Amino acid sequence: MSDTTTEDSTQNGPVLAADGTPLRRSLARALRRQKLRALMLIAPLLIFIMVTFILPVADMLYRSVENGIVSETLPRTVVALADWDASGDTPPDEAVFAALAADMQIAAEEKTHTKLGSRLNYENPGMSSLFRKSGRQVRRWDLETDAPFMEKFLDIDEDWSDIDVWRTIQTYSPSTTSGYYLAAVDMQLGADGPEMRPENERIYLKLFGRTLMMSLAITLSCIALGYPVAWLLANLPMRTSNLLMILVLLPFWTSLLVRTSAWKILLQQQGVINDILVWIGLVSDDARLVMINNQLGTIIAMTHILLPFMILPMYSVMQSINPSYLRAAKSLGATDWTAFWRVYFPQTVPGIGAGSILVFILAIGYYITPALVGGTTGTFISNRIAFHISTSLNWGLAAALGGILLAVVLVFYWAYDKFVGIDNVKLG
């Protein structure tokens, strides 16, 4: 009998449990309770993260393409404008102006026309004041008797005959737009589709490039400074290495602002380092080094702040490398350098990888330190995002910039996984 069951289970389809149900289903049922309990244990964190992280991120990402304001505020105008040929050089006809008058009257009543004005102002400077001015007048018009409206609009402002104004309204009438993303890479929607902005208006690509290059520089200097320290930590006797570990962790116990401000004091032109250099005569008094409020200052301060994130993963990887590997290499005839480079270093690569990913991703989105010590040339894209969030209130653009930043990080992560392998990352 037992013979027949083994035969059945090996030859005819799914393996069966003792009661005849498929083994897979039986196993799933047995594990269900465990899975439920595991889910309940992580549920508080899961809900917390959903509410405070995933949903806001999703909302922000949606804002980067959301553009309902034009079609909501000017519904009739959008419909009437659909047939207008934006590539010609004549403004729309009376029908469009009539629709605009009707829309504006409602919008002015609800005071939504100023919002629309500031939204379109991002795309075409001047439209904010055009809408505010027109809104005030249109409220007093009588839609039944005051036609034709084209003349009246032109009386308010000559700009209503400007083709660009109408192009902007037409371009941004769909409820979603790629405009923010285009703006985030220094492009705009022209009459013939996306085009580069004029040379003097481009800033974001440069900022993205600078953010990447500086993050890379910070990561590299963290590797260079952190590797020997991690090696010492892993190889010194316990007591000494514990003391060293406290020194490495010390920055974590100090406020970020304090550390950044300390660098300001050290690096400024009348600061400690310059004073010492002048005192020992290495630098003349009228040629003090500029080390703060530029890229150098940002790189120095951020390298210091992010260094522990590089040292700790490298340390935990190095600690797990048995010293007998180096001895084995030497006994096999390798010099100290060869033993290090061919045997020790390759085994520390996972630690370097883990540290680099941590530092690079933290650096690429860093905000406070570049804002404080970066001046104008050492600021990051995140400072621009903060500006759009809190000062210009152009959340759509801020969201688009953030979205691109997120995509860049994911691309780096993907590339790292492809070339180094994410399994090679070890935190301990």
Place this chain on the structure above:
Amino acid sequence: MLDQGSDAFVVFDKVQKSYDGQTLVVKDLNLSIGKGEFLTMLGPSGSGKTTCLMMLAGFETATHGDILLDGQGINNIPPHKRGIGMVFQNYALFPHMTVAENLAFPLEVRKLGKSDREAKVKRALDMVQMGDFANRRPAQLSGGQQQRIALARALVFEPELVLMDEPLGALDKQLREHMQFEITRLAHELGITTVYVTHDQTEALTMSDRVAVFNDGRIQQLDPPDTLYEEPKNSFVAQFIGENNSLEGTVKELNNDTAVVQLDDGGLIDCKPVNVNKVGDRTKVSIRPERVEYRSERFQEGAHLLKAEVLEFIYMGDVFRTRLRVAGRDDFIMKCRNAPDQIRLKPGETVNIGWMPEDCRALDA
């Protein structure tokens, strides 16, 4: 087998080692190892045997004294120039390289050409019967397989001297016995000098030409395995090598090759004086369990006998192990071969036990 002389391949000359400047880990070590010899350093942990090996490999420096390799002082030669093969306790196979790359490593740093390298790697792998594993990673191998690769790597650059630091410690019993055989076979086939460190006395006895028993930073005895087992020179060696019964007493009579010892409970026994100088000395008498006899027809005329009470009878298959109470001690062991005429003693029985005087050695107290 040589003690001193010009054909000694490795010489430790009055070597001392201290780590902290206060205590000596190795005290005045003098040792000559002949070419092609398989020498084992055996001792409990902390006895200084691994330190000696590390000094020979170049990873520790001798605090005092000289180490000579092939007649040349090597105190100031860095490890990578000594050309000594080494097998480590944890194998130390480089985890990021394949088996073949591991074996090619010592050849690469010696700047051998590619075809030479491949030929030697292949030969070394075949030598340990691992030819099919060239492209595996060490992590994909079992402990025994890793052990073979570590051995092949230590031999691939054809060193004249190979050091092994408890290489079989992590293997299970059966594999260990098999590898013991493999290692000795290779060492003898290739004619290499081997220094082997272990704390496992069976390993030391079965593999070595000579065994140096270490304790307390000194070599207690340096002899071939049979001499070591049958003629231990002091009670540490007697106790450390094999199973041993030890009885304490005082020397009553002392001739050239016989002595009578009075045990602490008054009983008299015959033994061979080894490490006692005069009548009245305290001594520990050592007797191997398999040399103890209880059947009266086997005793010599006039031999001294001891009364013994059977406490426990243990059946072990090939032998019977009987625990006895003798001279106030209840850890006295007697081993009898499982022969057809053998009697199985019962707990509670009283028997007379005795032995040939030359099997019973009066050692230091």
